[in-house]
Amino acid sequence: MHGRVKIKSTAQQEEEKRKEREKKLKVYVAVRDACFSKRKEGIWDDEALQLTQQLLSSNPDFATLWNYRREILMHLETVKDEDEVQKIYVAELSFLESCLKINPKSYGSWYHREWVSLRLPRPDWARELSLCDRCLSLDDRNFHCWDYRRMVVKMSAVPVDQELQFTDRLIGSNFSNYSSWHYRSTLLPLLHPVSPEPSSPCRKPPPTSSPPSPQTHSHRVCEEQLLKEYELVQNAFFTDPNDQSAWFYYRWLLGRAEREEMISCVYVSRDEERVAVAFSRPVNALSVGLLLVLDGQPQRVEWRSVHPRFKHSPVWICDFAPGTISDISNEHNLTVHWTEKPTRRDCALYTGRTESYCRDSATDQELFRSELSVEKTSVLQSELHSCNQLQELEPLNKWCLLTIILLMRALDPLGYEKETLDHFQTLRDVDTMRSEYYSDLCSKFMIENTIMKMEYAEVRVFSISDKKLTTLCHLDQLLLVTHINLSSNQLQRLPLEFAMLQCLEVLEAENNSLENLEGLYHLPKLEEVSLKNNKISTLADLQPLASCPKLKCLDLRGNPVTQIANLESELSELLPSVTDLLL
Amino acid sequence: MMYSRGSLVDLLIKSNVSRYAEFKNVSRILTYRHDNVEQVPCSRADVFASRQLSVVEKRKLMRFLTSCVEDTEEQQAYNGRPYLEFLRDQQLGDNLQHFLVHSIAMVTEDTPTEAGLASTRHFLRCLGRYGNTPFLFPVYGLGEIPQCFCRMCAVFGGIYCLRHSVHCVIVDQESNRCKAVIDIRGQRISCSHFVVEDGYVAAERKKVATPTRFISRAVLITDGSVLPTDSEQQVSMVTLPPIAAGSPSVKMVELCPSTMTCPPGTYLVHLTCQSTGSAYQDLSPLVTRMFHTPESHDQGKRPSVLWCLYFNMVDGSAVDCHNLPSNVHVCSGPDGELGHEHAITQAESIFRKILPQEEFCPPAPNPEDIIYDADTAEGDVLSRQTEE
Missing domain, CATH: 3.30.519.10 (Guanine Nucleotide Dissociation Inhibitor, domain 2)
Structure with missing residues (x-):
């Protein structure tokens, strides 16, 4: 053929394609109907296998057909011998491979593969593992494959160190991969657990005996390995500081230890004949087996959280039967047992005292410093140094700034307070989309610092004015506070958790943007409230105050609510205990 | 060696000639200094995995590689001044300067900044298209590439006469056109165009750069x-x-x-x-x-x-031929460059001279779209070029 090549025109091609498609559709629909009717009749034969295969090989996402196929296969299992079943399932696996080529993210295909693999009389897990590796080399973020691979690894008991090498490989080829980093975080604690004796070097598989004590952290990794991980992840974030996955892994590496569960404070008040108990985490006191013993006698009391909306809360209260501890000349010994843990805390109420408490303070527990784990200071210091280096090169990188803040907090929260505030300001500027998040986080850290300062000073006065607070938190730590000063911040509400301030007598909250006072709920000792220059606009906003029996002074100057006619008389009706009202 | 975004790769893709060839990625870039062979980190994964670079160098390199893609006034200020000077002023350090000059830009230390940047960018543009380096290598060697084009040509009717190398050409004095060639067996083959490698052209008709490169x-x-x-x-x-x-x-x-x-x-x-x-x-x-x-x-x-x-x-790029019949077209031999830009440009310009109306290497149609009809044989434009 020496002629010039003749090529079909586009119209011709289109027409042919259209016809081709039509033909295909006709066949597809016919086969589909055949499959459905066979299934309806309960026919489980080879022809049905073939028909479903024909459809699934062009459309592997047809879930009903996979179901039908499973029904057929389960039937065949009952009528064929093991060798034949093996053969059928092996063929099924190779068919599935062709389906995965059509759609590597087909839910149906991956699910079916798992189903087949688990039913295969003699599975070849090594082959499955290499299939996963091939899939992941084509798309290292195919989560279907990751899921399937997890099953394969579990079934074939691949050694942990081999899996760690696998993550090395994936991270090496592309470190923007949450799956790999996360997988690493699950493998490392298995491979290099923190040894119970702090000085001993890394040991391989975890000792089977002696479960780690609550103070050691079972999901932590020994320090020697941690240092290697720091190096690895630093390589990643120095290479690309805008990639989040490495930063998140870094956060995990530096991550906090699980808090020990304990009763952190018991407070007893003679006046109210009430006990308040604070826990290290929110609990449901009704279900954790809480037992109150007074002078050796178990008490039948009703525990309640500080607000009916809290099913779980770090603070729980209960009242004694009237007259139980009211006589000031009596001494009482209280014990709160957390029978489920088990742990307990004692508290003695001496003669002549109206209240008493016993607690571990936040500073005792290094509560806020251990936001990052209890690494050696030198390690954290060198991490901070690296991050500062990076920050010099990339002064506006938010991940770096945030990590620096966290490291500073782990090292010396009060000493680095000024730098922390500066970095937060930069963060708000460079990442305006998340400026509220940074403001809230900054508020949290400022509150932590203030709690520490208060505890060092051994006072029950919490004063945090003019710190741009946007939110309140750690209120369970303020159970014993009698005076709180929140003035000149940017608070919009006193949240329900505020009701945990069971000892509060004086609240100063001038110059905020408060419009919601729902947290001023049944505060038994609250006497004085200053809400000058806020945004309280309706009488209903003041309703919660009615639940505070001892409220005497209330300053509402500079609030829109003062514009309401008859306010004074309305208020005297709503808050009859108030004698000193400023409007 | 081929740049993965070079004109040869583009042409292979466009013309479907690529279907006859297979390629392997060049898997790494190495350099030699202080009597040591070192791997040059050029992709993101390389930089991450590199053991020679400190983390700060890693950051500096990545930042340079991402920022140099854009034209800046700062760069223009260095026009005409050596690339090395520009790099030095970027505070990159010796390691990175070496990598950037010799292995990434692949220039010399006195190459002007604008040229150095241009080749750095070309390198970066090629990176990641097919792998972690900018280069492809055809399996079985570079000789495959002309073969693949020949094969495509043969599929659509080109004829190859092996072992018939050209002995002489017959030129019509009046029109100064080549009428035919005589092969070494004495066979006369008429032609309307004659494409030949420069090795066949007599020395007096060649203008070679002096001194010869x-x-x-x-x-x-x-x-x-x-x-x-x-x-x-x-x-x-x-x-x-x-x-x-x-x-x-x-x-x-x-x-x-x-x-x-x-x-x-x-x-x-x-x-x-x-x-x-x-x-x-x-x-x-x-x-x-x-x-x-x-x-x-x-x-x-x-x-x-x-x-x-x-x-x-x-050096093929340094040869120029003159005083040749108007329908004789000379292809130059290989040059010292890494890519094949010169060969592709030359092939296209020869094609344009011969067939100004036709598209150069159009996409070959799919086999199923070809109409086989023996009666409509006409024209022999595509088929009558014999090439050495």
Whole structure:
């Protein structure tokens, strides 16, 4: 053929394609109907296998057909011998491979593969593992494959160190991969657990005996390995500081230890004949087996959280039967047992005292410093140094700034307070989309610092004015506070958790943007409230105050609510205990 | 060696000629300094995994590589001044400067900044298209590429007469056109155009740059890689900066057996540079240092050279022909460049002269779209070019 090549025109091609498609559709629909009717009749034969295969090989996402196929296969299992079943399932696996080529993210295909693999009389897990590796080399973020691979690894008991090498490989080829980093975080604690004796070097598989004590952290990794991980992840974030996955892994590496569960404070008040108990985490006191013993006698009391909306809360209260501890000349010994843990805390109420408490303070527990784990200071210091280096090169990188803040907090929260505030300001500027998040986080850290300062000073006065607070938190730590000063911040509400301030007598909250006072709920000792220059606009906003029996002074100057006619008389009706009202 | 975003790759894709070829990624870029072969980190994954760079260098390199893609006033201020100076002022440090000048831009230290930046950008544009380096290598060797084009041509009717090399041409004095060629067997083949390699053109009709530019080349077969790794199947591009002042910078390609160019257990190595002396003078000092040869003094752990060949050839890009019949078109031989830009441009311009109305290397139709109809044979435009 020496002629010039003749090529079909586009119209011709289109027409042919259209016809081709039509033909295909006709066949597809016919086969589909055949499959459905066979299934309806309960026919489980080879022809049905073939028909479903024909459809699934062009459309592997047809879930009903996979179901039908499973029904057929389960039937065949009952009528064929093991060798034949093996053969059928092996063929099924190779068919599935062709389906995965059509759609590597087909839910149906991956699910079916798992189903087949688990039913295969003699599975070849090594082959499955290499299939996963091939899939992941084509798309290292195919989560279907990751899921399937997890099953394969579990079934074939691949050694942990081999899996760690696998993550090395994936991270090496592309470190923007949450799956790999996360997988690493699950493998490392298995491979290099923190040894119970702090000085001993890394040991391989975890000792089977002696479960780690609550103070050691079972999901932590020994320090020697941690240092290697720091190096690895630093390589990643120095290479690309805008990639989040490495930063998140870094956060995990530096991550906090699980808090020990304990009763952190018991407070007893003679006046109210009430006990308040604070826990290290929110609990449901009704279900954790809480037992109150007074002078050796178990008490039948009703525990309640500080607000009916809290099913779980770090603070729980209960009242004694009237007259139980009211006589000031009596001494009482209280014990709160957390029978489920088990742990307990004692508290003695001496003669002549109206209240008493016993607690571990936040500073005792290094509560806020251990936001990052209890690494050696030198390690954290060198991490901070690296991050500062990076920050010099990339002064506006938010991940770096945030990590620096966290490291500073782990090292010396009060000493680095000024730098922390500066970095937060930069963060708000460079990442305006998340400026509220940074403001809230900054508020949290400022509150932590203030709690520490208060505890060092051994006072029950919490004063945090003019710190741009946007939110309140750690209120369970303020159970014993009698005076709180929140003035000149940017608070919009006193949240329900505020009701945990069971000892509060004086609240100063001038110059905020408060419009919601729902947290001023049944505060038994609250006497004085200053809400000058806020945004309280309706009488209903003041309703919660009615639940505070001892409220005497209330300053509402500079609030829109003062514009309401008859306010004074309305208020005297709503808050009859108030004698000193400023409007 | 092909740039993965070079005009050759584009042409292979556009014309569907690529269906006849297979390629391997060049898997790593190496360089040689302080008597050591080092891997050049050029992709993100390389930078991450590199053990030679400190984390701060990593950041600086990544930042430079991402920022240099854009034209800035700062860069323009360095126009005409050496690229090395520009890099030095970027506070990159010796390591990174070396990598950037010799292995990424693949220029010399006195190359002007604008040229250095241009080739750095070209390198970066090519990166990641097919792999972690900017280069592709055709399996079975570069000789495959012309074969693939010939094959496509043959499929659509081109005729090849093997062992009929051209003995002389018949030129019509009046029109100054080539009418026919006579092959070495005396057969006369009429032609309307005659495309020929410059080696056939008599010296007096060639205008060669003076002094003649030559390329020095060496081909070695060795028993190991210059930088062994776990994987034996590495295809390496090695950039070798001048070993002494005045000596040329050398480009070396090391091919593993899976490129189908050498038997298992061996490596095929090509070294190329602009000649300053004979190929042996230019390249053997380097070979002696990097490999174990009979001339090597010590017995260090280096791969041994099993076979070697040194030769010089004229730099094809420096040849120009004149006084030729108007329908005789000359293709120049290989040049010292890495890509094939010159060959592609030349092929296209010759094609334009012969067939100004036709598209150059149009996409070949799919086999099912071709109408086979023997009666409509007409025209023989595509089919009558015999090529050497």
